[in-house]
Amino acid sequence: MEMAFTAQLLLLSSLFLQPVLVLSQTNGSIAVGGSLTATAEGNSSSSWLSPSGDFAFGFRPLGNNDLFLLSIWYAKIPDRTIVWYANNKPAVAPLGSSVNLTAHSGLVLTSPQGKELWKSETIVGVVANGVFNDTGNFVLEDDSSKKLWESFKNPTDTILPGQIIETGGSLASRQSETNYSKGRFQLRLQQDGNLVLNSINFTTASTNTPYYGSATTTGTVPGSEGKQLVFNDSGYLYVLRENGGKYTLTWGNRVSAMAYYTRATLNFDGVFAQYVHPKTFSGNASWEPLWSLPENICLDIDADSGPGVCGFNSICALSAADKRPKCECPRGFSLLDPNDLYGSCKPDFIQSCEEKEEEHLYDVQMLTNTDWLTSEYSRLEEFTADNCSESCIQDCLCGVAIYSNQTCWKKELPLSNGRVDSSLRATTFIKFRKDNSTLPVPPSPSPDDKKNNKTTFTGIRPVILATALLVCLVLIAAAFSLGLFFTFQKKQVRIMQSGLNISLRPFSYQELQEATNGFTEELGRGSFGVVYKGIIQNGSQVQVAVKKLHCVIQDGDKEFKTEVNVIGKTHHKNLVRLLGYCDEGQQRLLVYELLSNGTLASFLFADVKPSWGQRIEIAYGIAKGLEYLHEECSTPIIHCDIKPLM
Ligand SMILES: *[C@@H]1O[C@H](CO)[C@@H](O)[C@H](O)[C@H]1NC(C)=O
Ligand SMILES: *[C@@H]1O[C@H](CO)[C@@H](O)[C@H](O)[C@H]1NC(C)=O
Ligand SMILES: *[C@@H]1O[C@H](CO)[C@@H](O)[C@H](O)[C@H]1NC(C)=O
Ligand SMILES: *[C@@H]1O[C@H](CO)[C@@H](O)[C@H](O)[C@H]1NC(C)=O
Ligand SMILES: *[C@@H]1O[C@H](CO)[C@@H](O)[C@H](O)[C@H]1NC(C)=O
Ligand SMILES: *[C@@H]1O[C@H](CO)[C@@H](O)[C@H](O)[C@H]1NC(C)=O
Ligand SMILES: *[C@@H]1O[C@H](CO)[C@@H](O)[C@H](O)[C@H]1NC(C)=O
Ligand SMILES: *[C@@H]1O[C@H](CO)[C@@H](O)[C@H](O)[C@H]1NC(C)=O
Ligand SMILES: *[C@@H]1O[C@H](CO)[C@@H](O)[C@H](O)[C@H]1NC(C)=O
Ligand SMILES: *[C@@H]1O[C@H](CO)[C@@H](O)[C@H](O)[C@H]1NC(C)=O
Ligand SMILES: *[C@@H]1O[C@H](CO)[C@@H](O)[C@H](O)[C@H]1NC(C)=O
Ligand SMILES: *[C@@H]1O[C@H](CO)[C@@H](O)[C@H](O)[C@H]1NC(C)=O
Numbered sequence: 024m025e026m027a028f029t030a031q032l033l034l035l036s037s038l039f040l041q042p043v044l045v046l047s048q049t050n051g052s053i054a055v056g057g058s059l060t061a062t063a064e065g066n067s068s069s070s071w072l073s074p075s076g077d078f079a080f081g082f083r084p085l086g087n088n089d090l091f092l093l094s095i096w097y098a099k100i101p102d103r104t105i106v107w108y109a110n111n112k113p114a115v116a117p118l119g120s121s122v123n124l125t126a127h128s129g130l131v132l133t134s135p136q137g138k139e140l141w142k143s144e145t146i147v148g149v150v151a152n153g154v155f156n157d158t159g160n161f162v163l164e165d166d167s168s169k170k171l172w173e174s175f176k177n178p179t180d181t182i183l184p185g186q187i188i189e190t191g192g193s194l195a196s197r198q199s200e201t202n203y204s205k206g207r208f209q210l211r212l213q214q215d216g217n218l219v220l221n222s223i224n225f226t227t228a229s230t231n232t233p234y235y236g237s238a239t240t241t242g243t244v245p246g247s248e249g250k251q252l253v254f255n256d257s258g259y260l261y262v263l264r265e266n267g268g269k270y271t272l273t274w275g276n277r278v279s280a281m282a283y284y285t286r287a288t289l290n291f292d293g294v295f296a297q298y299v300h301p302k303t304f305s306g307n308a309s310w311e312p313l314w315s316l317p318e319n320i321c322l323d324i325d326a327d328s329g330p331g332v333c334g335f336n337s338i339c340a341l342s343a344a345d346k347r348p349k350c351e352c353p354r355g356f357s358l359l360d361p362n363d364l365y366g367s368c369k370p371d372f373i374q375s376c377e378e379k380e381e382e383h384l385y386d387v388q389m390l391t392n393t394d395w396l397t398s399e400y401s402r403l404e405e406f407t408a409d410n411c412s413e414s415c416i417q418d419c420l421c422g423v424a425i426y427s428n429q430t431c432w433k434k435e436l437p438l439s440n441g442r443v444d445s446s447l448r449a450t451t452f453i454k455f456r457k458d459n460s461t462l463p464v465p466p467s468p469s470p471d472d473k474k475n476n477k478t479t480f481t482g483i484r485p486v487i488l489a490t491a492l493l494v495c496l497v498l499i500a501a502a503f504s505l506g507l508f509f510t511f512q513k514k515q516v517r518i519m520q521s522g523l524n525i526s527l528r529p530f531s532y533q534e535l536q537e538a539t540n541g542f543t544e545e546l547g548r549g550s551f552g553v554v555y556k557g558i559i560q561n562g563s564q565v566q567v568a569v570k571k572l573h574c575v576i577q578d579g580d581k582e583f584k585t586e587v588n589v590i591g592k593t594h595h596k597n598l599v600r601l602l603g604y605c606d607e608g609q610q611r612l613l614v615y616e617l618l619s620n621g622t623l624a625s626f627l628f629a630d631v632k633p634s635w636g637q638r639i640e641i642a643y644g645i646a647k648g649l650e651y652l653h654e655e656c657s658t659p660i661i662h663c664d665i666k667p668l669m
Contacts, residue, residue, distance in 0.1 A: 050074055053153035058123040061091035061116055071155055072098060077284075077302075078106075078159040082116065085201070089118040092203055093132050093141065095159055095174060097284060100300060104310065105203075106159055106181040106286060107174045111141035114203040126150050129163050129172050143172045158185040179203075181288045182260070184280065188212050188252040194289045199365075208293040215240045216248025218262050218270075220295060220316060222329040231329035234293070235317040237262055239270045258285045260297060273297065273314065285313075292332050292348050292365065293320050315346045321442040326396045334359070334367030335437040336422075338393055353423075354388040355455025370436065372456035373635035376419035387412045387424070387452035392445050394425055395438035403431040412452040424452045527591045528603035532610045534559075539569050556617065559602075566617040567602060571610075583611050593656050597648030599668065620669035 051074040061082035062069050069091075070081025079098035082091040083105065093109035093116060108114055109132055119135035129143035129150055143163065151166040160183075163172040175186045180194050188194070191214060196206035207222050209230065217240045219233035239249035239262045246266030254260045258280045262270040278285070278299050287297040296315035301308050317323040321339035324331045333339040333350035342349050352358060352368035359367045374385070389412075401421075403414060411431035415424035422436040427449035536542065539557035547554040552572040558564050572583075583606065590601045605612040620626065623641065627633065633641070645667055652660045 051155045051157070053124055053155065055124050055126045055150055055152060057153070058121050061118055061120045070098075073155045073157045073159070075157045077157055078155070079103075080155055080161050081122075082120070085115060085203075090115040091118065091120060092116070093120075093122055095161060097300075099302070100284070100308070102309070104286070104300075106183060107161075107177075107179050108203050109141040110177075110179060110205070112204070114197075114205075116140055124150065124153050124163075130161075144177065146171050159183045160185065180290075181286050182252070182254050183286055184254050184256050184258050186254050190214055190216065190250055192252070194295075196289045196291045196293065199291050199363075206291050208289060208291075210289045210295050212249060212252050212262070216250065216262075216265070218249060218252060218272075220289075220293065222293065222324070224329060232327045234320070234323045234325075234328040235295075237270055237272070239264060254287060256280065258283075258297075258299075260287055272316070278313075290347065293324070294347055296346070312345055319346075320348050322444055324440065326440055331440040331442065333365055333441060334363075335439055336368040336370070336395075336441065337366075338390075338441040338443060340443040353390070353453045353455075355453070367437070370422075374419055374422075374454070374456070375634040375636070376632065384456055384458065385416050385454055386457050387416060387454050390451040390453060392447040392449055393441065393443050393451040393453075394447055394449065395423065395434055395442075396440035398422075398434045398436070398438050399432050400435050401433040403433070405429055406431040408450055411450075415452050415454055422454055424454075426450045426452065527587065527601065528614075530559075530603050530605040530612070530614060532605055532607045532612070535569055535605055535612055535614065538567065542569075542571065557614075559614070565602075566619070568615045568617045570613040570615065572612070580606070587613070589660060593652070593660070595648060595651040595656070597644045598651065618668045623667035623669055626669045 053071055057071075059069055059071065059081045061084075063084075070079045072079050076098055078095055080095050081093070083094050083096060083103070084090070085092050092105070092114060093111075094105045095107040096103045096105045109116075111132065116132060117134055120132060120140065121135075122130055122132045125131055126149050127146065129146045130153075131139060131143075132141040133139055146163065148165045148169065148171050150163045150171055152164060154162045154164055156162060158175075161174040162170050165171055175183070178186065178188065178192070178194055180196050182188065182194065190212050193209050193211040196208040198204040198206045207225070209221055209223060210218070211221070211230075212218050217233075218237035220235040221233040222231045223229070224231055237249065239247065241248045244266075247264050247268060249262035249270065250265050251263040252260070253263050258273070258277070260272045262272070264270065282302055283299045284302055285297060285299045287295065289295045294315050294317075297313045298310040299313055300310045319341050320332055321341050331339050332348045336356055337350045337352055339348050339350055341347070350365050355372060356368040356370050358364070359369045401418075403411070406414070406426070406429060408426045411424050411426040414431060415421040415433055418433065420435050421433045422438060423434050425432045425434070427447060530538075535557065538559045539555040542553075542555050544556040545553060546556050546568055552570050555569045555571065557567045557569045559567050587601070587604045587606075591604075594600070599618065600616040601613060602616055603614040605614070623645075627638075627641075649665075
């Protein structure tokens, strides 16, 4: 470390570059009424400088979205690292926003529309002026120079020399390197005096068990508990104990506070580290870490302290250079969100328990000393490594197997707290699919069903039988399993009769009696009707389900016609087709296409379970049928009863 800095210092005189920044030089004093506006970068009306010019306060553009961050940053170094920011939600201000120094509310950030985005905490007293100190502290004073508000007392993710955190105080990480919204990690000086690092459970807003603690609690020596986290002017960071003792966090080689900037930041990945940067810079100078906590965040966040830095199925490894965690998806997995390198990994394949392993579809990738802490479901003793990998390959639940000391631990997805741990002496077998086949992509919806290529469905066509609202009382129980799968190529006979303006075929009662062989083969029964199997002649023979309604309610005729009318107009491959009806005297019958595979439930819960690919197709098919009913058909249908069939 020291070598590196010495080398950089030697280069300073030869490589001296000025930053290309245009900023208004102040004497550090800002009068009430002063304001800044979020404008183009480098515009002097968007920031104030501390007297030495080391720090700037104002608007920093974020990316190129015309969004700005009200912040304090190092003004003289090229990367202009941000050390404080206004914690509004979200932590951004649009182009044209302004921050005004007011007597009664302190700093007030407003959008161009006049909406208040953020203000310095409640000010007790009247602000006389703002003082931007060379320490990087922005202070609001009253006319007797009493400090009413300080950025140092409202820290974000960084602590600077001269800054103190009292018990109860904390730093909070940001969301990611470039997203300043509040992230998952916290550094807190607890009431008991312990300085801890912990993650936050966003669901419950509670703090998880710390993954680091300074152990500066009372313990056996009263007065040894911490009362302040102090970053003193010479760059030492320590917990000051009640009894005046110090628990020093600063290790490693010291560098001169005159020649170097230094800061300690709780990074977005949960690592708290102190960094140094030469004040006078060469082209390549950058922040170098002096030390960091915890020792190895990949290992120190265990299952008790919440999910690790990396998402599900991901593997956390500490980078030797900067002791920061890196996340990597194992083979056969890829990032759920390609922009979130620290997010979860999804498998690129679906493992199905139906496929026969004789086909040798899966293999394992061997890794050393990699483990996931949770999701263990099986532990096998007196195994060899080969037994272990083979056992995982053969087992359709197994996602990964960890082998160590003749024991084989099998774990299923999703896996959490993945890490590389060299102390494990374990071999890890992660399962992947050899043909690299990816998740089946559902067929894209076709605007015209007739053109839809049915071969995209691998033999499954989920359909729903929907009944219109008005008559659902009658039909609710009658709509039993009418079974399946039968691709209808029959030509529609367009008939206009008795107010039924639909292409449905009217049947006489006698015709249906013959078609069902005298109503003999019953498919299902409910309190309002019975469903019979039948065959009708339509050039060729067509299997049908005939629903015979036996309960004729008042005004039944009108409702029956409505039902027939509405359902008859639907036409979608994922809806059971109504082919015809019979409305003769007291007899009310409906003729549907027959789906002979039975209900979806019988398919889902059969001995042979459908594969994931088939399940996806089913869900997709049903959703398409519903979407059609709700939104696409000419008369949207309010259905009170749907039955999924196959
Ligand atoms: C700083 O500048 C302001 C005006 O720009 C002036 O009123 C004030 O007296 C100056 N303060 C010092 C300490 O020079
Ligand atoms: C800075 O911004 C102000 C306000 O938007 C504008 O009037 C001025 O022309 C800008 N100056 C430069 C140098 O861009
Ligand atoms: C803040 O200052 C700007 C520029 O001086 C001014 O246009 C705006 O009205 C002020 N906003 C408030 C809330 O005082
Ligand atoms: C500014 O910093 C100096 C030390 O650099 C300190 O003595 C002074 O009190 C600070 N002023 C304010 C207003 O914080
Ligand atoms: C930052 O992250 C938060 C939370 O994930 C998100 O809501 C927000 O849109 C992000 N902001 C930007 C500028 O990406
Ligand atoms: C900062 O703390 C270190 C270690 O306790 C001490 O040696 C040094 O004198 C302190 N510096 C200042 C300016 O207080
Ligand atoms: C700067 O970095 C480049 C590439 O990283 C390297 O080739 C060059 O030697 C460095 N210069 C200095 C002065 O360190
Ligand atoms: C958050 O807490 C809830 C309730 O204790 C728990 O069920 C959930 O798993 C936690 N989430 C995380 C990400 O730790
Ligand atoms: C382990 O593998 C060996 C060699 O293939 C085999 O003989 C043995 O039965 C296996 N043991 C178990 C427990 O599967
Ligand atoms: C290996 O496992 C056996 C029991 O299965 C145990 O007695 C032994 O201590 C273990 N050895 C190591 C190095 O963990
Ligand atoms: C699958 O992907 C791996 C890694 O990308 C590659 O080495 C292998 O050849 C691929 N296998 C097939 C069958 O495409
Ligand atoms: C339907 O799919 C089959 C097999 O994928 C293909 O050969 C055929 O050309 C497709 N037909 C249409 C109309 O897209």
